[in-house]
Amino acid sequence: MGEVILQMIDIDKRFPGVHALNKVSFDVKRGEVHALMGENGAGKSTLMKVLTGIYTKDSGSIVFEGKEVEFHGAREAQDAGVVIVHQELNMVGHLTVAQNIFIGREFKKGIRIDDKKMNEEAAKLFEKLNINIDPTATMSDLTVGKQQMCEIAKAISHDAKVIIFDEPTAALTESEIEDLFKIIRDLRKQQMAIVYISHRMDEIKVITDRVTVMRDGCYVGTLVTEESTKDDIINMMVGRIIYEEPKTKSRVPDDAPVVLRVDHLNAGRMVQDVSFELRKGEILGFSGLMGAGRTETARAIFGADPKESGEIFVNGKKTVINSPEDAVKAGIGYLSEDRKRFGIVVQKTIAENTTMADLGNYMKGIFIDKKKEKKVAKEFVDSLSTKTPSVDQLVVNLSGGNQQKVVIAKWLCKNCDILIFDEPTRGIDVGAKNEIYKLMNKLAAEGKSIIMISSEMTEILRMSDRIVVMCEGKKTGELRIEDTTQEKIMNLATRDIN
Amino acid sequence: MDLIKKIKENPIIKKLGFNRIVLACVLVLMYLILSLMVDNFAGMPRIMSALNYVYFLGFLSLGVTFVIATGGIDFSIGPVMFCCALVSGYSLTSLGVPMLPSLILSLIVGLLFGMMNGYLVAYWKVPPFIVSMASMNIAKGVASVFTKTQSVSWPQAAKGGWFRSLVKVGKFPVGIIVFLVVAAICSIILNHTKAGRYILSLGSNREAVRLSGVDTKKWEMLAYAICGVLVGIAAIYFVGAYTTVQPGYGDQYNNEAIAGCVMGGTSMAGGLASIGGTVIGVFIIALLQEGILALGFTKDYQLIITGLIVIVAVYADVMARRRKN
Numbered sequence: 131m132g133e134v135i136l137q138m139i140d141i142d143k144r145f146p147g148v149h150a151l152n153k154v155s156f157d158v159k160r161g162e163v164h165a166l167m168g169e170n171g172a173g174k175s176t177l178m179k180v181l182t183g184i185y186t187k188d189s190g191s192i193v194f195e196g197k198e199v200e201f202h203g204a205r206e207a208q209d210a211g212v213v214i215v216h217q218e219l220n221m222v223g224h225l226t227v228a229q230n231i232f233i234g235r236e237f238k239k240g241i242r243i244d245d246k247k248m249n250e251e252a253a254k255l256f257e258k259l260n261i262n263i264d265p266t267a268t269m270s271d272l273t274v275g276k277q278q279m280c281e282i283a284k285a286i287s288h289d290a291k292v293i294i295f296d297e298p299t300a301a302l303t304e305s306e307i308e309d310l311f312k313i314i315r316d317l318r319k320q321q322m323a324i325v326y327i328s329h330r331m332d333e334i335k336v337i338t339d340r341v342t343v344m345r346d347g348c349y350v351g352t353l354v355t356e357e358s359t360k361d362d363i364i365n366m367m368v369g370r371i372i373y374e375e376p377k378t379k380s381r382v383p384d385d386a387p388v389v390l391r392v393d394h395l396n397a398g399r400m401v402q403d404v405s406f407e408l409r410k411g412e413i414l415g416f417s418g419l420m421g422a423g424r425t426e427t428a429r430a431i432f433g434a435d436p437k438e439s440g441e442i443f444v445n446g447k448k449t450v451i452n453s454p455e456d457a458v459k460a461g462i463g464y465l466s467e468d469r470k471r472f473g474i475v476v477q478k479t480i481a482e483n484t485t486m487a488d489l490g491n492y493m494k495g496i497f498i499d500k501k502k503e504k505k506v507a508k509e510f511v512d513s514l515s516t517k518t519p520s521v522d523q524l525v526v527n528l529s530g531g532n533q534q535k536v537v538i539a540k541w542l543c544k545n546c547d548i549l550i551f552d553e554p555t556r557g558i559d560v561g562a563k564n565e566i567y568k569l570m571n572k573l574a575a576e577g578k579s580i581i582m583i584s585s586e587m588t589e590i591l592r593m594s595d596r597i598v599v600m601c602e603g604k605k606t607g608e609l610r611i612e613d614t615t616q617e618k619i620m621n622l623a624t625r626d627i628n
Numbered sequence: 629m630d631l632i633k634k635i636k637e638n639p640i641i642k643k644l645g646f647n648r649i650v651l652a653c654v655l656v657l658m659y660l661i662l663s664l665m666v667d668n669f670a671g672m673p674r675i676m677s678a679l680n681y682v683y684f685l686g687f688l689s690l691g692v693t694f695v696i697a698t699g700g701i702d703f704s705i706g707p708v709m710f711c712c713a714l715v716s717g718y719s720l721t722s723l724g725v726p727m728l729p730s731l732i733l734s735l736i737v738g739l740l741f742g743m744m745n746g747y748l749v750a751y752w753k754v755p756p757f758i759v760s761m762a763s764m765n766i767a768k769g770v771a772s773v774f775t776k777t778q779s780v781s782w783p784q785a786a787k788g789g790w791f792r793s794l795v796k797v798g799k800f801p802v803g804i805i806v807f808l809v810v811a812a813i814c815s816i817i818l819n820h821t822k823a824g825r826y827i828l829s830l831g832s833n834r835e836a837v838r839l840s841g842v843d844t845k846k847w848e849m850l851a852y853a854i855c856g857v858l859v860g861i862a863a864i865y866f867v868g869a870y871t872t873v874q875p876g877y878g879d880q881y882n883n884e885a886i887a888g889c890v891m892g893g894t895s896m897a898g899g900l901a902s903i904g905g906t907v908i909g910v911f912i913i914a915l916l917q918e919g920i921l922a923l924g925f926t927k928d929y930q931l932i933i934t935g936l937i938v939i940v941a942v943y944a945d946v947m948a949r950r951r952k953n
Contacts, residue, residue, distance in 0.1 A: 458841025487841050
């Protein structure tokens with residue numbers, strides 16, 4: 131390991147309603163892989179966004195190669211040699227691999243783009259990294275794993291000194307992970323400084339030199355990986371939160387009525403012949419890797435995207451759902467993984483968002499009965515313990531967890547019996563996460579039926595009564611919680627990928 | 629800075645809207661300055677002349693406020709207003725249709741154009757910019773064909789033009805009352821009905837509203853339809869004040885109507901709209917037009933100034949948004 135190349139000191143950042151980073155310090159040395167760990171919402175990504183200038187810090191300082199710096203945007207950071215390989219890949223699907231790698235700084239011959247030279251340079255880059263990808267291939271034809279390799283190649287082509295990997299293995303198969311680790315080890319040998327964000331404990335032990343743990347926006351501590359045990363790290367991550375054990379037994383009786391049956395549903399490449407049943411009072415987990423088609427399945431059921439074929443039965447009755455309007459009428463509510471885009475109207479108040487799906491019941495003649503609206507919204511704020519000074523608060527001012535509660539309130543207000551939670555705790559801090567879990571359990575106990583899509587294994591194992599696993603648009607298995615292990619799920623989740 | 633913050637937090641000011649109060653002050657200030665600079669500016673003739681402008685521009689602006697609230701835009705309102713005035717005027721003067729049905733015809737023509745625009749935008753997903761550019765030309769063409777490219781003069785009050793009493797009776801400006809009442813109705817629609825709630829919400833986040841099980845297409849189309857009817861009313865006030873309309877014109881009023889609307893605090897990005905702001909904005913535009921003429925400049929300068937107003941107002945909105953994020 132070499133000297134410290136990058137140091138972040140006492141970084142502070144607030145968002146409306148959230149203290150996202152509370153005097154966090156972090157450093158990384160040349161030739162080291164430094165893991166940044168913590169639960170969702172611990173502030174890892176925020177810290178890296180502050181580093182690369184996507185967010186501006188409220189206070190604190192960043193020292194890079196001995197000089198205090200402040201990057202204004204990813205471009206500046208990139209030019210200085212700090213690059214980030216994002217969790218979501220930023221590739222233009224219809225361009226070739228080489229065109230993607232050199233996007234924004236294309237080689238030119240006169241005024242024409244020199245594709246030949248770009249292909250050659252990309253090939254050299256891949257050679258250096260020991261990656262086998264054709265630079266002329268179209269990006270969208272590659273697997274997620276290959277696309278990520280391209281993203282890494284692109285990062286390195288920027289003459290990177292610090293590379294940040296943001297949960298790089300979230301969407302990869304076992305063998306792809308192996309390849310990735312090989313590349314990371316090579317980079318380390320070349321004296322690259324690497325920040326590795328993940329919460330997969332096994333990987334941390336295998337690939338990293340040091341581990342820094344964050345919790346609720348605070349710095350908890352740094353350990354040398356070799357000298358620490360898994361339990362040390364877990365204790366630091368979990369802190370005050372007591373984790374519930376995985377569910378061992380389904381709470382749903384075998385003879386509970388089927389409230390939703392999906393029969394041979396097809397909708398594009400991502401939803402192929404999906405069938406399953408949901409019982410009353412059940413939490414049905416949907417597990418799988420990123421891009422397995424779970425969200426697409428949910429959206430097709432809900433009528434948000436068109437279906438090609440398949441039938442849906444609600445309470446045993448065949449139901450045609452061609453639009454979200456139809457779905458809501460049938461008593462189905464959908465809580466999107468992307469609240470900001472699909473869940474809430476940020477410029478509207480809590481009260482207005484709460485009645486969004488059920489406004490028809492809040493009319494006095496042609497006028498909206500705002501008094502009744504506010505009263506009901508207040509009841510939901512109280513029963514879900516949403517933290518807000520009043521129901522007149524604009525939703526934009528709430529934290530992620532509280533925004534999620536507003537979305538839940540919207541569907542409870544409509545009195546939907548079937549709720550589809552898509553990544554219900556994404557971007558929510560740990561305390562609020564537990565509240566959401568409690569709430570989901572309560573709803574199930576009251577007889578609501580829940581489909582829960584989640585990429586977090588712990589969440590799936592803790593919440594589900596039964597688990598459907600998907601891979602590349604197909605359902606690859608169904609497990610009763612009693613016979614579920616993490617390995618079984620992973621096997622099913624990667625069954626179609628080689 | 630602290631003082632401004634304190635003022636902004638005051639409940640009464642919050643209720644009225646800080647920006648609207650500033651805008652109203654601008655209006656009053658403009659009026660005072662013009663009165664000092666121009667002899668007899670405060671006199672009745674100028675006020676009546678400015679009001680004539682306020683009426684038709686005001687209805688256009690109210691209409692386009694609904695469309696902009698959805699995140700859309702309508703560049704056809706000026707020519708459609710002319711089309712309404714020409715089709716109904718020609719029916720009245722050359723085809724022998726009585727007055728009342730002619731006036732209703734004006735509203736119907738406006739409604740049809742609004743529904744067409746709305747349908748294409750909401751159901752066919754054609755970008756509003758393209759739709760309204762196209763329907764602007766359609767409106768001009770329809771008007772020319774219908775009137776055989778002749779201008780139409782609406783009758784004077786003495787010759788059966790009783791509709792002019794909607795504008796003024798003697799010296800009394802009836803139009804201002806009608807305008808304010810319609811504006812109040814618009815404000816109620818926008819803030820207290822399902823239509824307004826969904827129009828504003830879908831302007832802010834269409835997908836979230838659609839995924840709440842709301843028929844967003846219907847409500848989006850309705851916004852354009854409301855705009856159309858208001859354009860039809862604007863046509864009546866235009867001929868009520870200026871009597872004669874000629875086919876092939878009307879474009880210049882698009883910009884002015886949109887300027888009045890965005891100046892009043894309606895966001896071009898959709899989701900935020902203020903009818904009160906639009907009303908004040910319209911008064912400012914009308915006063916500006918009167919002032920420019922009174923100071924001896926030509927109408928061309930007004931085109932330049934309203935163009936700049938649109939740019940500045942939209943830029944201010946963009947900056948305010950960025951700061952919030």
